[in-house]
Structures are given as C-alpha cells and as structure tokens.
Amino acid sequence: MYAVFKRELFSLLNSLMAYITIGVFLLVSGLLLWFFPDTSILEYGYAELNGFFSLTPFLFMFLIPAITMRSFAEERREGTYILLASRPLTDWQIILAKYLACFTLILFALIPTLLYYYTIVQLGMPKGNIDGGAVAGSYIGLLLLGAAFASIGVFASSVTKNQVIAFAVAVLLSFIAYSGFDSLGKIFSATVFEDIFVWLSINEHFQSMSRGVLDTRDLVYFISFILLFLGITRIVIGGRKW
Template sequence: MLAILAKELNSFFSSLVGYIVLIIFLTGIGLFMWVFPETEVLNYGFATMETLFSVTPFVYLFLIPAITMRTFAEERKSGTMELLLTRPLTDLQLIVGKYLASLVLVLFSLLPTLIYYYTIVELGSPQGNIDTAAVIGSYIGLILLGGVFTAIGVFASILTDNQVVAFILAVFFCFILYTGISSLASLSFWGSGAYFISQLGIDYHYISVSRGLIDSRDLAYFLSLIVLFLYATYLVLRSRKW
C-alpha cells in the first residue's frame, strides 16, 4: 500500500498538470479573499476567514475530481491496470493507497492557506482578535469534506477508462451530495420532512462542524460516506475480474 502511495505522489508531482492544479486553486482562493470586492476579507470589518471556508467547498468540487480522475482511469487506458492487479497487493490495499495519495494532495493544497490565518491574526484589532476555535473547526470540516470528495472521485475513476468522463462523474456526484440534497430539501411540499432530508446532505454537516463544535454524528456521517464510496470502488474493481 505504501508503494502505491509513493508511486501516486511521485506521478502527480512529476507532472506539470499537478502543479498547475494547485496553483490555480491557491490563486483562486487568494483572489476571493483579498481582491474581489464582494468577498474581500478587509471589507468585513472584523477578523474572519469565512470567505475561505465558504468558497473552498465549491472550488473543491472541481479541484478534487481533477486530482482523482486519473487514479484508475489512466491505469485502465494505458493497460497497466492488469500489471497492478498481479502485484502482491490486495484490492483493498490498492484502493486505499490511491485514495490516501489523492487525499495527501488535497491536504497539501490547504497548507498554504494557513498564511491567511496568520495574516488575519496580525491584522486584527486588537491583534489576535479571531475565533480560533471556529477556524480549527472549519479546517477540520474542509479535511473531512476533502476526504469524502476524494472517495467519490476515486469511485468515479474506477467506472471508466476516460479521465474526462471520470472528472465529470465526480463533479456530478459531489455536487448532488453537497448542494443537491439541500436544494431538494428546500422544496415546500416536504413539510416537516425537509429537515430530515437536509441532514442527508454534506453541506448540513460541513456547516455544523465549521461552527467549531465537533459532533460525533457529523464525524460518523463523513466517515460513513468515505467507507461507502471506497467499498463501492472495491465492488466495481472486484466485478471487473469476473
């Protein structure tokens, strides 16, 4: 599994595309936080990183599928999938290795944003006037969100040998789970059941974690989705051997 992890990381960072994806992400987030008037942090009048945590999930809708689209689709298209399956690795180790490699890249994209936190702390009046607990909770929320989106992306990649198709499928699945369910719950005819339906959506639990209060139900929700999509990936991989 560690060999797969190292192979995937090396493959990503040896490709110019990998760096381009990360640069686009950081540039986009930086523009939203410090340049665009509607979302610029300095216009809020108080120390907050709300812009980062409200914009990043929508950027992740495209960034993470771009990272994961090649995990299995490229292997199948290049014909190296059969070679991987002959190695002394279980299917689960192969899947988890590729998943962890993609997740490490997602977490790596978050590290430079800590500079924004430091900057806002220094700019606060008085200095350090920021809700650190909420910031930590929001970062945990982004990590969990990234974990779910990555699992979805890996699942989408196992479904096809075309990276573009894998990207589109992953974006679609992530969008439906993140905003689609909450939009569905907002329809008036659900009545009292609307609240229950909204709890099925990722954004409900992401917002809950972002408040700085880590609830075991939210953690269970995110971990369950990750396990569900990785298990679905395992079933698809197994079915292709029959």
C-alpha cells in the same frame, strides 16, 4: 500498500496537472479573499475567514476531481492496472493507497492557506482578534469534506477509462452531495423528507463543524460517506476482474 501509495503520490507530484490545479485553487481563493471587493476580507472589516470556508467547498468540487480523475482511469487506459492487480495486494489495499495519495495532495493544497489565518491574526484589532476554535473546526471540516470528495473522485475514476468523463462524473456527484440534497430538502419543506435530505447533505455537517463544535454525529457521517464510496469502488474494481 506503501509502495503503491508512494508510487501514486510521486506520480501525482510529477504531474503538471496537479501543480496547475493547486495553483489555480490558491490563486482563485486568494483573489476572492483579498482583492475582489464583493468578497474581500479587507472590505468586509471583520477578523474572520467565513468567506474562505464558504468558498472553498465549491473550489473543491473542481480541484479534487482534477486530482483523482487519473487514479484508475489512466491505469486502465494504458493497461498497467493488470500489472498492479497481479501483485500480492488486495483490492482494498490498492484503493486505499490511491485514495490516500490523492488525500495527501489535497492536504498539501490546504497547508499554504494557513497563511490567510496568520495574516488575519496579525491584522486584527487587537492583534489575534479571531475565533481560533471556529477556524480549527472549519479546517477539520474542510479536510473531511476533501476526503469525502476524494472518495467520490476515486469511484468516478474506477468506472471509466476516460479521465474527462471521470472528472465530469466526480464534479456532478460532488455537487449533488454538497448542494443537491439541500435543494431537495427545500422542495420537500415541512415534510418528513426535509429532515432526511438535510441530514444527507454534506453541507449541513460541514457547517456544523465550521461553528467550532466537533460532533461525533458529523464524524460518523463523513466516515460512513467515505467508506460507502470506497466500498462501491471495491465492487466496481472486483467485478472487472471477472
């Protein structure tokens, strides 16, 4: 499994698409956070990163599918998945190796953004005037959100040989999971379905963690969400063997 993980990670790191995607993510988030007047922290005047954490999920909807779209789609298009499947590896080991490689790249994309936190700490009046607990909770929420979107992306890549289709499907499913259930909850407002749709929304659990409170219910939700899509991917991959 480690060999597949290493091969997949180095394949991503050797891909120009990965660097372009991460570069665009850092450029857009930096411009929105520091330069554009409507979203700039300097214009806002408060030592917090709420703007960054509310913006990043929507950037993730495009960043992560661009990273995961080649996971299985490229292997199937080039016919190399047959060689991979013939190795003494289970479907779960192959899926987890590819998934963890994508998640590692997402982690690499988030690490440079810690500079934003350091800058706010230094610019605060007095210095360090920022809620570190809320920032830590938000970063953990972003990692779990990225992990959830990565599971969607890996699933989308397993259902088609076309990377563009895999990208589009992953973006659509990520948007539905993050914002779609919230919208359905508003449609069914004041009914029992409102609570169900709100609970199903990733946004609800992400916002809960962004307050700096790590609730086990949110952790269980994200883990269950990830396992659900990886499990569906296992069914798709296993079914194609026959």
